[in-house]
Amino acid sequence: xxxxxxxxxxxxxxxxxxxxxxxxxxxxxxxxxxxxxxxxxxxxxxxxxxx
Amino acid sequence: xxxxxxxxxxxxxxxxxxxxxxxxxxxxxxxxxxxxxxxxxxxxxxxxxxxxxxxxxxxxxxxxxxxxxxxxxxxxxxxxxxxxxxxxxxxxxxxxxxxxxxxxxxxxxxxxxxxxxxxxxxxxxxxxxxxxxxxxxxxxxxxxxxxxxxxxxxxxxxxxxxxxxxxxxxxxxxxxxxxxxxxxxxxxxxxxxxxxxxxxxxxxxxxxxxxxxxxxxxxxxxxxxxxxxxxxxxxxxxxxxxxxxxxxxxxxxxxxxxxxxxxxxxxxxxxxxxxxxxxxxxxxxxxxxxxxxxxxxxxxxxxxxxxxxxxxxxxxxxxxxxxxxxxxxxxxxxxxxxxxxxxxxxxxxxxxxxxxxxxxxxxxxxxxxxxxxxxxxxxxxxxxxxxxxxxxxxxxxxxxxxxxxxxxxxxxxxxxxxxxxxxxxxxxxxxxxxxxxxxxxxxxxxxxxxxxxxxxxxxxxxxxxxxxxxxxxxxxxxxxxxxxxxxxxxxxxxxxxxxxxxxxxxxxxxxxxxxxxxxxxxxxxxxxxxxxxxxxxxxxxxxxxxxxxxxxxxxxxxxxxxxxxxxxxxxxxxxxxxxxxxxxxxxxxxxxxxxxxxxxxxxxxxxxxxxxxxxxxxxxxxxxxxxxxxxxxxxxxxxxxxxxxxxxxxxxxxxxxxxxxxxxxxxxxxxxxxxxxxxxxxxxxxxxxxxxxxxxxxxxxxxxxxxxxxxxxxxxxxxxxxxxxxxxxxxxxxxxxxxxxxxxxxxxxxxxxxxxxxxxxxxx
Numbered sequence: 001x002x003x004x005x006x007x008x009x010x011x012x013x014x015x016x017x018x019x020x021x022x023x024x025x026x027x028x029x030x031x032x033x034x035x036x037x038x039x040x041x042x043x044x045x046x047x048x049x050x051x
Numbered sequence: 052x053x054x055x056x057x058x059x060x061x062x063x064x065x066x067x068x069x070x071x072x073x074x075x076x077x078x079x080x081x082x083x084x085x086x087x088x089x090x091x092x093x094x095x096x097x098x099x100x101x102x103x104x105x106x107x108x109x110x111x112x113x114x115x116x117x118x119x120x121x122x123x124x125x126x127x128x129x130x131x132x133x134x135x136x137x138x139x140x141x142x143x144x145x146x147x148x149x150x151x152x153x154x155x156x157x158x159x160x161x162x163x164x165x166x167x168x169x170x171x172x173x174x175x176x177x178x179x180x181x182x183x184x185x186x187x188x189x190x191x192x193x194x195x196x197x198x199x200x201x202x203x204x205x206x207x208x209x210x211x212x213x214x215x216x217x218x219x220x221x222x223x224x225x226x227x228x229x230x231x232x233x234x235x236x237x238x239x240x241x242x243x244x245x246x247x248x249x250x251x252x253x254x255x256x257x258x259x260x261x262x263x264x265x266x267x268x269x270x271x272x273x274x275x276x277x278x279x280x281x282x283x284x285x286x287x288x289x290x291x292x293x294x295x296x297x298x299x300x301x302x303x304x305x306x307x308x309x310x311x312x313x314x315x316x317x318x319x320x321x322x323x324x325x326x327x328x329x330x331x332x333x334x335x336x337x338x339x340x341x342x343x344x345x346x347x348x349x350x351x352x353x354x355x356x357x358x359x360x361x362x363x364x365x366x367x368x369x370x371x372x373x374x375x376x377x378x379x380x381x382x383x384x385x386x387x388x389x390x391x392x393x394x395x396x397x398x399x400x401x402x403x404x405x406x407x408x409x410x411x412x413x414x415x416x417x418x419x420x421x422x423x424x425x426x427x428x429x430x431x432x433x434x435x436x437x438x439x440x441x442x443x444x445x446x447x448x449x450x451x452x453x454x455x456x457x458x459x460x461x462x463x464x465x466x467x468x469x470x471x472x473x474x475x476x477x478x479x480x481x482x483x484x485x486x487x488x489x490x491x492x493x494x495x496x497x498x499x500x501x502x503x504x505x506x507x508x509x510x511x512x513x514x515x516x517x518x519x520x521x522x523x524x525x526x527x528x529x530x531x532x533x534x535x536x537x538x539x540x541x542x543x544x545x546x547x548x549x550x551x552x553x554x555x556x557x558x559x560x561x562x563x564x565x566x567x568x569x570x571x572x573x574x575x576x577x578x579x580x581x582x583x584x585x586x587x588x589x590x591x592x593x594x595x596x597x598x599x600x601x602x603x604x605x606x607x608x609x610x611x612x613x614x615x616x617x618x619x620x621x622x623x624x625x626x627x628x629x630x631x632x633x634x635x636x637x638x639x640x641x642x643x644x645x646x647x648x649x650x651x652x653x654x655x656x657x658x659x660x661x662x663x664x665x666x667x668x669x670x671x672x673x674x675x676x677x678x679x680x681x682x683x684x685x686x687x688x689x690x691x692x693x694x695x696x697x698x699x700x701x702x703x704x705x706x707x708x709x710x711x712x713x714x715x716x717x718x719x720x721x722x723x724x725x726x727x728x729x730x731x732x733x734x735x736x737x738x739x740x741x742x743x744x745x746x747x748x749x750x751x752x753x754x755x756x757x758x759x760x761x762x763x764x765x766x767x768x769x770x771x772x773x774x775x776x777x778x779x780x781x782x783x784x785x786x787x788x789x790x791x792x793x794x795x796x797x798x799x800x801x802x803x804x805x806x807x808x809x810x811x812x813x814x815x
Contacts, residue, residue, distance in 0.1 A: 022396035046424035
């Protein structure tokens with residue numbers, strides 16, 4: 001039973017962490033889209049990063 | 052484990068390292084792609100000059116010629132003569148053009164770029180192979196490790212941004228194809244692994260985790276399913292190890308296999324989308340192959356990852372609901388809750404991008420920025436994290452264990468972190484690997500150790516094999532009665548002719564005296580074999596092992612293996628917990644057989660193996676119950692006690708169904724004591740027990756409790772006589788009369804014995 005409880009706790013922890021991770025991922029993607037739509041980043045931004 | 056004082060700074064060094072490696076790899080990628088383009092342009096120039104007798108036009112002429120051709124094509128496109136808009140001409144730099152004109156050779160770096168692309172050594176390969184080399188050759192200092200782990204999910208924003216490349220119309224078109232692939236291959240894998248696991252008698256815990264892990268998405272799904280199927284840590288790490296190995300091998304080999312087989316990018320995308328099963332590795336392999344491959348693989352991945360909650364629901368149904376015996380367990384599934392908890396949220400971001408694209412929010416430039424350029428930036432950081440987290444040492448350890456246990460099913464992974472790998476290494480490392488240790492109690496053909504198989508001299512076994520008509524009486528070890536009183540009561544039953552006594556193990560999940568102790572005391576005091584029932588849902592594996600060995604040490608020679616009543620049915624509901632180390636009586640029977648053969652569940656040997664004669668229970672004689680009984684016989688059952696029977700037809704069906712199974716079956720006889728009791732059992736409230744309506748009708752004719760009690764006893768006497776007449780070889784008598792009703796039980800035993808004797812004396 002202890003093992004089962006440990007797994008239940010672990011599963012909850014993992015999914016809670018993944019949920020948090022997904023929220024950060026969504027925020028990061030949203031920032032990129034906003035920067036792109038507002039013209040702050042352009043196709044030249046990427047090429048300017050490299051030699 | 053992370054230190055409590057670690058903050059966000061803890062992750063900075065590793066994350067910065069991934070950004071730097073990602074930038075270097077993208078710089079490399081930009082360079083080799085530019086060189087490859089220059090190589091192709093150089094080839095065209097050389098070909099054109101050969102046609103002109105080796106003459107090279109000047110650079111200005113070359114540039115004007117290209118510009119003129121472009122303008123002509125553009126006009127043709129505007130007139131509608133060309134379907135696709137021409138691309139702006141690609142021009143070599145003047146110094147490169149001059150070099151080719153002078154040497155008539157393609158510069159080395161252009162040829163190098165072409166060769167690198169041929170070998171697919173793009174930024175994906177550089178990051179994965181480079182990260183892996185750093186980790187395994189130089190070693191990744193601890194300071195970089197946490198950041199390298201959190202760099203992996205940076206792949207996900209890239210997947211979301213890729214949504215800007217799709218329209219709902221083409222998404223649905225490819226999505227239906229993806230859905231079919233997912234249904235056929237992914238869910239097919241889950242179901243196949245689950246069913247094969249059952250057929251091969253593998254442990255539910257291991258196979259449930261493997262089914263989810265290989266069917267959907269590695270560690271995430273495995274973690275989701277592990278508690279549902281009561282997986283043990285070892286099962287979990289076996290599954291993760293398998294997933295880890297296959298995913299890594301697939302990542303590095305599939306792109307080359309695809310090229311060797313001449314797969315187009317969409318076909319390769321469909322292949323890796325279904326086969327690799329892991330977001331990070333799948334995206335890496337598909338990106339490695341080409342952008343179109345990524346577009347196809349990504350949709351399949353999105354559909355598949357969205358299936359995680361459904362696979363969890365399937366596993367709950369397959370491993371819990373389908374096997375549940377109580378209403379309590381049957382009510383365990385909460386579909387909406389599972390979907391809400393397990394649905395990967397980032398997919399919603401992807402669909403938002405598709406919707407924005409559908410509404411025309413994105414221009415071509417936006418699509419280039421999101422779906423190609425920033426996608427590469429996010430992927431590069433993530434792939435650096437993936438590469439830096441591949442450690443040969445851990446793979447080797449995982450491989451050894453998987454080889455030892457015999458890997459049958461393989462899949463991909465996601466979310467596998469060094470913590471998982473470390474835990475895997477800890478779980479398997481530091482001690483010698485046992486040869487093919489099965490987590491479940493599975494059938495074995497041969498056994499080491501001192502003893503093997505049932506041995507002579509077991510009095511219960513000898514009784515079971517004899518021709519004697521046997522009466523076994525179930526004595527309830529009620530906690531409210533003194534043990535001495537129970538023994539005194541049972542002595543009158545023994546005197547009436549009972550051959551055996553059996554003691555149930557906390558029936559109805561209520562606390563009773565220890566069945567094993569009571570059985571031992573009965574046997575010792577009465578001189579008749581007695582044995583306990585052993586329930587699997589009330590004891591863990593340690594207790595089961597020691598109890599079974601303890602039975603033998605106490606001089607008991609049999610045990611009745613039962614699943615038992617879940618604690619939720621009893622008076623300690625909510626306090627006592629269901630134990631599912633062993634989930635069924637079949638597994639317990641196998642454990643008894645293993646112990647008899649001198650081995651524990653994990654293969655370790657024991658001294659003085661307990662040669663217990665194993666019994667089991669059988670429910671109403673339905674095809675399912677009879678088929679389940681066959682499994683019990685295969686697992687080592689030597690006799691069976693049926694649930695209480697209340698009419699001759701049921702007995703005859705039981706007899707017909709069990710004749711030829713090679714074990715003695717005792718029909719259960721439980722005298723009813725009241726109308727209320729009969730009605731209660733007729734309602735089907737007790738699983739596996741059903742009183743026919745005509746019996747209840749007879750009780751309804753009597754109002755006085757004493758009359759009802761007498762009727763119950765008379766009906767039991769008649770039924771016992773009929774069953775003996777119709778060929779019963781024994782009777783399992785369940786005391787119904789409550790505490791202190793030993794005299795009535797003794798009189799019934801006496802009657803049964805008399806009928807049985809008269810039948811033996813005058814056979815038909």
